[in-house]
Amino acid sequence: MFGxxxxxxxxxxxxxxxxxxxxxxxxxxxxxxxxxxxxxxxxPNQDRLRLEERIRRDAEESFRKxxxxxxxxxxxxxxxxPQNDSFIADWPGIGKIGELAGQVAGHLMxxxxxxxxxxxxxxxxxxxxxxxxxxxENGKAVSIDKDKLSPEERxxxxxxxxxxxxxxxxxxxxxLHRHLPDVRDPECQNVxxxxxxxxxSVIICFHNEAWTVLLRTVHSVIDRSPKHLLREILLVxxxxxxxxxxxxxxxYIANLGVVKVVRAxxxxxxxxxxxxxxxxxxxxxxTYLDSHCEATEGWLEPLLSRIGQNISNVVTPVIDVLDDETxxxxxxxxxxxxIGGFDWNLQxxxxxxxxxxxxxxxxxxxxxxxxxxxxxxxAISREYFEYLGTYDPGMDIxxxxxxxxxxxxxxxxxxxxxxxxxxxxxIFRKRSPYSWKTGVNVVKKNSVRLAEVWMDEYKxxxxxxxxxDLGDYGDVTSRKELRQKLNCKSFDWYIRNIYxxxxxxxxxxxxxxxxxxxxxxxxxxxVDHHSMxxxxxxxxxxxxxxxxxxxxxxxxxxRRDEGCFDYAGQFLMIYPCHGxxxxxxxxxxxxxxxxxxxTNLCVEMSDDGxxxxxxPCTGIDRQxxxxxxxxxxxxx
Ligand SMILES: [Mn+2]
Numbered sequence: 264m265f266g267x268x269x270x271x272x273x274x275x276x277x278x279x280x281x282x283x284x285x286x287x288x289x290x291x292x293x294x295x296x297x298x299x300x301x302x303x304x305x306x307p308n309q310d311r312l313r314l315e316e317r318i319r320r321d322a323e324e325s326f327r328k329x330x331x332x333x334x335x336x337x338x339x340x341x342x343x344x345p346q347n348d349s350f351i352a353d354w355p356g357i358g359k360i361g362e363l364a365g366q367v368a369g370h371l372m373x374x375x376x377x378x379x380x381x382x383x384x385x386x387x388x389x390x391x392x393x394x395x396x397x398x399x400e401n402g403k404a405v406s407i408d409k410d411k412l413s414p415e416e417r418x419x420x421x422x423x424x425x426x427x428x429x430x431x432x433x434x435x436x437x438x439l440h441r442h443l444p445d446v447r448d449p450e451c452q453n454v455x456x457x458x459x460x461x462x463x464s465v466i467i468c469f470h471n472e473a474w475t476v477l478l479r480t481v482h483s484v485i486d487r488s489p490k491h492l493l494r495e496i497l498l499v500x501x502x503x504x505x506x507x508x509x510x511x512x513x514x515y516i517a518n519l520g521v522v523k524v525v526r527a528x529x530x531x532x533x534x535x536x537x538x539x540x541x542x543x544x545x546x547x548x549x550t551y552l553d554s555h556c557e558a559t560e561g562w563l564e565p566l567l568s569r570i571g572q573n574i575s576n577v578v579t580p581v582i583d584v585l586d587d588e589t590x591x592x593x594x595x596x597x598x599x600x601x602i603g604g605f606d607w608n609l610q611x612x613x614x615x616x617x618x619x620x621x622x623x624x625x626x627x628x629x630x631x632x633x634x635x636x637x638x639x640x641x642a643i644s645r646e647y648f649e650y651l652g653t654y655d656p657g658m659d660i661x662x663x664x665x666x667x668x669x670x671x672x673x674x675x676x677x678x679x680x681x682x683x684x685x686x687x688x689x690i691f692r693k694r695s696p697y698s699w700k701t702g703v704n705v706v707k708k709n710s711v712r713l714a715e716v717w718m719d720e721y722k723x724x725x726x727x728x729x730x731x732d733l734g735d736y737g738d739v740t741s742r743k744e745l746r747q748k749l750n751c752k753s754f755d756w757y758i759r760n761i762y763x764x765x766x767x768x769x770x771x772x773x774x775x776x777x778x779x780x781x782x783x784x785x786x787x788x789x790v791d792h793h794s795m796x797x798x799x800x801x802x803x804x805x806x807x808x809x810x811x812x813x814x815x816x817x818x819x820x821x822r823r824d825e826g827c828f829d830y831a832g833q834f835l836m837i838y839p840c841h842g843x844x845x846x847x848x849x850x851x852x853x854x855x856x857x858x859x860x861x862t863n864l865c866v867e868m869s870d871d872g873x874x875x876x877x878x879p880c881t882g883i884d885r886q887x888x889x890x891x892x893x894x895x896x897x898x899x
Contacts, residue, residue, distance in 0.1 A: 399437035402444050402592030402688075407433055427473050428692040429555070429587040434475045437590060439482045443688070445560045446583065446594035450628050451684035452561070456568040461547030462494040463567060463642065466540035468533060469554035470501040471508070476555045476690070478515070481522060483557040492563055494546035496522045498554075499539055502530040532660030538653060541645065550642040555690040557585060557592065565684040566642045569630060575677040577668075578630070579641040580685035587690050597627040597683035603635035605666055606824035607724045607768060609710040611637060617764050630680035634673070634762035638665025640687055651675060652745045655712055657737045663709030670717045673761045675751040704734070711736040716743055719754040724768045728808075766822065766840070771814035773851055773890045777821075778804050780855075780887035782872045785811045788837050790826025798834045799875055801868055813890075819848040819860065830859050835866060835875050855887045856880055 398405045407430075409420050416432075423431030445452070465484050469477055477498075484496055498516070500508060516522040525543055527536060541549055548570050550563070562580055569576045581600055584593040601613040602620070616631055624631070651671055654664050672679045711733050714722035726733065758765060768774070777786040779801075787802035787810050788794060805811065813821050813828075821828035822840050827847045829838035840847065848860040857866040858880055865880035866888070880886065 393442075395442075397438055397441070399433070399441050399590050401442050402446075402594075404586065404589035404591035405430075405433040405436055406589055423473070426471075427476070428694050429473075429476070429690050430590065431473045431476070433588070433590050434473060434479070437475065437479070439475060439478045440486060441479070441557075443483075443557060443559050443592055444594075446592070446686045447559070447561055447684055448597045448628055450626065451565070451597075454565070454628070454684060456564050457571060460492060460564070460567045460571045461644070462492050463548040463550045463563070464494050464540075464544035464546030464645075465496045465550045465552060466499060466537065466544060467496065467552050467554050467556075468499040468501055468536040468540060469503065469508075470530075471503045471505045472554040474507045474511075477508075477512075480552060480554055480556045480558075481516075481519070483559075484552070484563075485519065485521060487558050487560055488563045492567055493521060495544070497540045497544060498522060498524045499536045500524055500526045501532065501536045502527050534654050534658050534660065534664050538656075541648065541653065544645060547645060548642050549645050549648055551640060552687065553639045553689055555585070556640070557688040559583075559592075559594075559686045559688065562685045562687055565682045569680065569682060570642060570644050573678070574644045574647050575672075576630075577636075577641060577643045577647070577672050577677055577679050578682050578685075579633070579636050579680070580687040581681060581683055582637065582640055583686050583688045585688040585690045587692055590690075592688050594686060594688075600631055600681060600683050602631055602633040602681060603637055603669070604762065604765065605635050608728055608824065609663065609666060609714065609725055610824075611635060611665060612825060614764070619763075628683045630682050632761070633669075633679050633681050634757075634765075635666055635669035636679060636681075638668075640689065647677070651677065651749070652742070655709075655716075655742055657712055657739065657742070658709040659705045662706030663713050666710070667713040667717065670713065670754070670757060671746075671751070673752075674717065674754070674757050675746075675749040708734060708736050712739055712742070715739050716746060717754060721754050721758065721767075727768075764842070766814075766816060766820075768814055770817060771893060772817060773815040773892045774813065775891040776804055776806065776808075776811040777813055777857070778889040779868045779872075779885065780889065781868060781884040784868060784872050786813065786866075786875070786888075787811050788826070790823050790837055794826065794837050795839060796836055798836050799828065801872060801874060815849070815851060815890075818842065818844060819850065821849050821857075830862065830864070830877055832862070835877060851888075851890060851892075854882060855889065856882065857886075857888050 395401065407420070409417060412420055420430075420432040423429075423433075423435070465488075467477075467480060481496060481498070484493065496519075498512075513524060516524060523543075525539060527539060531539065537551060540551075548567055550566065552558070566578045566580060569578045581595065581597075583595060585591070586593060600616060602616055604612050604614045606612060620632055651668075655667055658664050658667070669679055671677075707729070710725070714725050715736065716739050718725070723731075758767070779785070783804050784801045785804040786799055788797070788799045789810050802811070813823055815821055820840055820842075825840055826837045827840040828849060829836050829846045831846050838847070844860070846859075846861060850858045850860055852858055858864070859866075859877065862877070863880065864877040865886045867876045867878040867883075868874075868885040869876055870885070878886070
């Protein structure tokens, strides 16, 4: 119904969620089941008033500094192209929702004996002497010619992919203690951190995770974290049913000393599993990791150091890519660090560091302020997390919680930063290994909740995407009270100060479908990352927005979300908006032609009405386009 390509609008069963970015949550939900039963965090032992005062003081101090540097900063209108595709941290689905109750197994603290080797079938190799040529050592790729496998091996290989959406067979060949190269920028190795730093509980939530991937996450943390800073590792099991995650896991971690398993009594989903972990954590800082990660040398100190400097700093490591097929560790240098953003579908995305932020910082390894975080990997003071209101308990399972906490951090006086000296590898999956059950669109419900509470008048840009059909999003009264109690700033403040690069639909000079005069055909294209570098198409006008809804920015871009019309001499295509005009600058003339500023060519519908050509401007009907010019700018 939206023409070429999948529709862009949110809707239940939106196909976008079946092929979502790299990591795809599967959102099994049971409509109508109460969702208000979440664990309440224990109040911290310290005097609450003193804590709140300290947080407020820290927050004011950091805000004062930020204002000061903003005045000093040179604003330049230049953005570099992002290095990474957009992606979203994943969460594997959920079955039942209900009361949370956890059971703690394993042992706390104590010495850390060398773990005993498990059965070969479980893929443990830790008793073997170090061999630099072992599979995957030093972060190298494990390449498997699957056609050379025996029928039995081939079956295991295929099953590994089916179960996990990554190459479990390759992972099982790699040591649980494999070495990784030191991927930090050289300057990071010389940084001296303060002596007194908060310690941390590392919280790893999982559901049916592969043994070697989960345990390599655990060992990478133990092996590469200073002992005195690692208070505990909490493995939060969100109701897995794979046998290796039952007694074998408990037996294994019993030898590690520092690891505990916390079991949910039923399927809870990411948000409540994280809260369950927080509710039993004892460290000063909560450090959340996904269950398919590998921490690198020096990953922890810069995170904890930053929180030690200011309790209202919330920090994330640089998330590097662990290849889903070869488990190769692909790192990115500090220069190409990406920051988090979002679009008006409230989808998280990545951007290059804006010039204003480059100017604010003194060195490539300074923390980078980020408007949002991907959500899976971050560290936050346990006390500050509670002060800030943890997560919205009315949110279910997965999705939207990362933007919600990001907005809340910034608007309520905190700072959200990416720490270039801290690197953690993460397997980005291209699909979810868990099946999709239709029902309530949980991501939409969560996103409407956050829009209602935090986005003020800007929420309408999101609601327009689904014709203001908000659906049942529950009661948000308590979250609005939280916002009031914390005396948070407006969303307009957030946009202007923290994310001024975001395109505001209200600033568009034209919007809606772009209809040809010769035939009722419209310019049509999706703008997701699969659509980049692909031609814009002609499609019968359907007047339903979606892939035919375009906006013209003041800078002459024709865009939707992060996708812009771009002409580099071959054909009219969609390309990530870069804000540098060039191939993306267009003129919608008074004669209703669409002219490419650089080449002076006009957008023309082909004679048969099937495609788009770039031709010298002649003003024939096939070059005339009807597009709604806005005469009045809506209030921001
Ligand atoms: Mn993940």
